[in-house]
Amino acid sequence: MSLSTIFNWEKILNNSENIKKEKPFPFGFVKKPIFNYFYEKLVATYPKVDNKWYIPTDMSRSAQKRLFGNDAKKSCFDHEDPTLSKEWNEFRHSLFTNEFIGKISQLTGVKLSGMRHFVFILNKKGDFNMPHAHHTSVTPEHYEYKVTILMYFAKGWKKGDPGGTYICENEDQSSIIFEPDDLDNSMIWFTETPISWHGSRYITKDVIRPSIQFTLQ
């Protein structure tokens, strides 16, 4: 399976429905970045919750996470996870290709050299992530990564339900300026700056939000 049969680059790079903003920091939202037939396979084989999943102990969030194969929490490398489907392994491998890194550089306007970290995140009723930024007191030359991407696999997500990663102007949730309303095959990206504030609202309905988050350096 090649990169061009997984990702719909026409949609990612040129779709007029996409949102791309420069302020307060560069971010964007893309609908249907993955070709439907491949997306359906990823949804069907999204990892089930088992003992590989863990609950982060951050006081400002609630979620469940799972690493890929032998990845570490803060770094990843191209390898296989035999407990996951062929499609997830193909998908994961594709993120490490020069072509993918190049296209994401093109999308974000940031020169990128590779993957930094990757994690599955499953949010459900009661989960949330308070507004935060990853590099509030770090100078750009010391950033751990330059771009963060979240991709959603929530079939039948109801428009307007809380749970998507919002973009906000500061550490107060009332400053939300954008929140994705479609989490059924979509992605949000933002570049890392000291003010790249984001989070996700408290989920009060019985829904699940399967997603992945990865960062690029």
Next chain:
Amino acid sequence: MILPAEPQKIFEIITDYENIIRFFPTQLKKMQIINKNENDTVTEETISISSVIKKNFTQQTRHKILGDFIRESLIISGPLKGTILRIQLQKENNSTNISINADIKTSLKYRIVVPLIKKEYKNILKAFFYKVNTLALQ
């Protein structure tokens, strides 16, 4: 903030002092009741923070129940000595309206970071109540 759980259930959880640690396992290293009488409960907690300032410290807090679903906590020792946190829960239709009033005091050494602490405090308390609400609904 308004959350869907019953005020009674939320109040039970937030006055179960020794179990508060489950909401902040990384930051709250220890919390134990050191004195308890009819009017108040005194706890001692060891806190580890690494955001605004990186520090481990121990403080004591006196908690009083001032009325139906009103809890007031006064920090009586440590770098935040004098800080008062007042939490009031009111039933509102099928939900609970939670009012939080925090009067933050710090020693001179930390006064410069008070605005940052205030911002952090707000999000930490919100996150705490989200977690309490989730538990209360189980």
